[in-house]
Amino acid sequence: MKVMAVAAVPLAALTAVVVAQAGTQEQAGTRAAAQAPVRYVKATVDLAAASSGSGSARYVLDDRRGTRWSANGTGQWLRLDLGTSQRVSLVKLAFHQGNTRRTRFDLQTSADGKTWRKVWSGRSSGTTLGPQTFDTTDVTARYVRYLGRDQVNAITEAEVHVPARAAKRLSLGADGRLVNVPYPNQDQIPDFSRAGYGGGGVALPTVPVRRTVTPPAGGKDAGAAIQSAIDAVSGLAPDAAGFRGAVLLKKGTYNISGQVLIRTGGVVLRGEGDGSKGTVLRATGTSDRTLIKVAGSGQRAETPGSRRPISGSYIPVGARSLNVSDASAFNVGDNVVVVRTPNQEWIDSIGMDACKTKGTAYDTSDVAGQTCLNTVAWTPASRTIHYERRVTAKSDNRISLDSPVVEAFQAKFGGGAVYAYGFPGRIAKVGVENLRAVSSYASNTDEKHAGYAVNMGNVEHAWVRNVTSLHFIQGTFFAGPGARYVTVQDSASLDHKSQITGGRRYPFSVNGASHVLVMRVYASTGRHDFVTGANTPGPNVFLDSRAEKSNSELGPHHRWATGSLFDNVVHNSTTGKKNIGTYNRADLGTGHGWSGAYQVFYNCLGDTHKLSSPPGARNWSIGCRGTTKKGTGEYDAFGGPVAPWSLYLQQLRDRLGTQALRNIGY
Structure with a gap:
């Protein structure tokens, strides 16, 4: 024993x-x-x-x-x-x-x-x-x-x-809590535990049914009937928890030639199972569109006169508080944006400037594909990233935030600011669950059919659970700008139909959204299976998920996504050689450059693990495995898993206790 x-x-x-x-x-x-x-x-x-x-x-x-x-x-x-x-x-x-x-x-x-x-x-x-x-x-x-x-x-x-194995930066203390060792400059691996519905650790609700739809006879188009039911529930008064009710789609097949749209908060679209004998939504026709779209209106708007510069020469990654020039504009409970405002010096320092142009004093060497770009050079405006946070405490000119900053702010490279905002058009508490989405297609390379099963934008505290998609160009789920506090769980993206080339087959994609938790999902025949896009602001988490028969890389795809955690993710590619990781993609895709910064790969398994860190920033691999190891990133305990098993779950337990893990199925 x-x-x-x-x-x-x-x-x-x-x-x-x-x-x-x-x-x-x-x-x-x-x-x-x-x-x-x-x-x-x-x-x-x-x-x-x-x-x-x-x-x-x-x-x-x-x-x-x-x-x-x-x-x-x-x-x-x-x-x-x-x-x-x-x-x-x-x-x-x-x-x-x-x-x-x-x-x-x-x-x-x-x-x-x-x-x-x-x-x-x-x-x-x-x-x-x-x-x-x-x-x-x-x-x-x-x-x-x-x-x-x-x-x-x-x-x-x-x-x-x-x-x-033993890791240098993370370990379990004698009290069973995570020990997170900071660097001399106080950088440390961020806390990701607020990703997900309700800010993490909150059980997804079961919302009462208010309308029921049955499959129409003779395979007639069901889009109008489903939309009518959604609109009817959208017109109901929300209950004390903010829910209006669920639309239940009974078992059977529903042909939909257009799109189903949820534009009001508190509405849930529910089927009776994601198997072939459950509720099957069939995207018919030849248009490339999302089958189920969840979308609020408008966009985030800065409160005039509220912007305050961040004080100090360096704000370390992982910090939960920072100083501003004058905190009188903010109160505890305010929604704020922490914005990083890079300058040309920063772009030159990381080698994302134009090879043909002599820049600032930081533009010391131009080697195409390594220290400069021959395609589309980055600009300060194109890499300005906005992080939504909430003020939890204030003392003089120092404010504390609910989620940490997930990249370092340096005054010499432009620093940043904090401003209050409003977002009246954003909706909340929307769910899509227990159904199967299938796209019609003409051939294995056909691209005149549905792209995504579910697309969410301008929504918070939302979820997708027990949803399986088949034959879509892209896959099951896309989270776009304005989406935050979203959970995607127990879902699958299978047998994609498209050309196998750029811009296709992104089964679970987070692009401009934040605080998204994707867990216990499965992808097969994708390309960039679990992926983030340009300027995607963390924290975002991919947890306990698998990608098989993958045709390309797994990780942040391009142009400085920040603060992503890939936690116990498996990447199995068709060639046995595709990358899991993050690095300088240089001129690929008209200037992808550094795909991500402050990315954490924790207890992951892939074919080739490729990890490099941008100048002045960090990327981590902790407890990961692969047949090949490449890059100059911060590898820690490569070759075998470390304790605790999951970084996200440990951080969540330390913050909220074991019930929070039970709430999300662990």
Whole structure:
């Protein structure tokens, strides 16, 4: 029995873990005083495969006990590929009907997927639907295989746990809270925990149904009927929580030749399942459009006379407070924008100036594609980024903010300012859930059909859950300017139909939005599967998600996205060589340049991990793995996962407690 400190369970700093050994269960919480505990952490799995079965093998990796892999017959197997060799120590399995049925099986490991070694044999407990821990013989391996010894094999979740590596910047303290070590200039990895609906850690609501729509007979277009129901609910008075009601689309197929639009807050569009037999919205016709659009009106407007310059020569990344020249314009509770106002000196210093032009004193060397751009040079106006925050405290001319700044502000490079704003046209509390969206198409490369399933802009405290899309040009979800505090969860983007080239197949895209949490999602056949666009202001989080059969890179795409966290993200590409990371893309795409700054890749797994840091800024890789490592970014504990398992979940727990994790499904 292993002596351990548990870092793999996101919910709590547990004092005991049930370890199953030789068919029995033992308590592994008692630690020998003289033996230092070892932290075990869940290792991200590259791919899952199986001998056969009614459910896809990938379902055992989706953190959803409502899905499963199942196969009947002795000798059926489920194989987990860790992507790289790891010291396998524990395996956790959750069984369908595991509270009433005991399952007999072996656990095997392999270095090459061909020669297998048995490391455990016995039965499950038959007492729980939750994960059961099986203490295996420690062995270095890349593959772990379940081999069934009964007629029924049904697994809802599978995990492999390995000893956690030690990271320099982040660790768990004796009290179970995160230790975040600052740099000498006080830079530190930002807190991302306010991303998501309600500012993080808030359960998505179940809103009462106010209108019901059934599929029209004969396959007639259903767009007008659905829009009429949405408009009717939009006209209802909101309740005390701000919700007007849900439109329920009953099971069946709804042909829609146009677009469904939600323009009023408090409205939810709900189906009866995202499977092929649930609620299916079929985007018919040959127009490239979003099928379901959620959009408020207008744009954010600066309050006249409220702008105040930021004081001080350097505001470190991760800071929660800053000084302004005169804080009398702001009160606690005010919505404000912290705006970074770069100058030409900054652009020259990071090498995003024109190669043909001699710039400021910082323009010391022009090497095309490295220290200057031959295509479209950056300008100060084009890289001005606006961060929405709320004032939480004020003392003299110092204000505190709800979310930290996610990039450093330097006076010599233009500094920044704070201003109050209004956004009367932004709507709130809108949801799209429990449905399947399918686009019609003429061929695998056809581009005269629907682009996105769901597009959200000018909306806050919104969500997309249990939505699967198929055959769209782009994919399932796009968050645009004006969107914030949005959660996308338990959704999928599958089998895209388009040319495989630039500007296509962005399955889950955050472009100009902030405080977006994308978690437990799956993409297949995309290009830039989990992606941010130019000037996208953080914090934004991609958590516990998988991209398979990817045709291109994963990470920020272009032009200085800031403050993104890629947390336990898997990127499996078609060539086995595509990048996960962030770096200087130089003249690609007419001047992409530095794709991102202050990006964090945490316990991620990909083919090629490419990470570089812009001059004067930082990008981090912590606990990540890949077959190839490139770039000069800040790599920490490369080659194996670190504790805690998830940075976002740990930060959320430290701020709000374990109930916040339960609220979002962990």
